[in-house]
Amino acid sequence: MRAFTNPWVLGGTFMYATSLVTWLKVLSTMELSLAYPMVSLGYVLVMVLSFLFLGETFTIHKLLGVAAVITGVMLIGYK
Incomplete structure (x- = not known):
C-alpha cells in the first residue's frame, strides 16, 4: 500500500494518464x-x-x- 501512496508513483501515474488523454486527443484530430x-x-x-x-x-x-x-x-x- 505504501508504494501506491508514494508521491513519485502518484506523480508518474498522473503523468501517464495525462499522456494517454493527450494521445487520444491527437489521434482524434490527426x-x-x-x-x-x-x-x-x-x-x-x-x-x-x-x-x-x-x-x-x-x-x-x-x-x-x-x-x-x-x-x-x-x-x-x-x-
Missing part, C-alpha cells in the same frame, strides 16, 4: 501516419532533459541521431 512519428521526438526530449538535469554529455553520435530523428519527422510531416 492521421496516425502523421501523429505516430511525432512520438520519436520523445527521444530528443529525453536527451535534452538528461543533459539539463542529469549532466549527461552530447556526443557527435547523439547529435547526429537527434538530427536524423528531427529530419525524419519533418520529412514525414511535410506536405
Whole structure:
C-alpha cells in the first residue's frame, strides 16, 4: 500500500494518464501516419532533459541521431 501512496508513483501515474488523454486527443484530430512519428521526438526530449538535469554529455553520435530523428519527422510531416 505504501508504494501506491508514494508521491513519485502518484506523480508518474498522473503523468501517464495525462499522456494517454493527450494521445487520444491527437489521434482524434490527426492521421496516425502523421501523429505516430511525432512520438520519436520523445527521444530528443529525453536527451535534452538528461543533459539539463542529469549532466549527461552530447556526443557527435547523439547529435547526429537527434538530427536524423528531427529530419525524419519533418520529412514525414511535410506536405
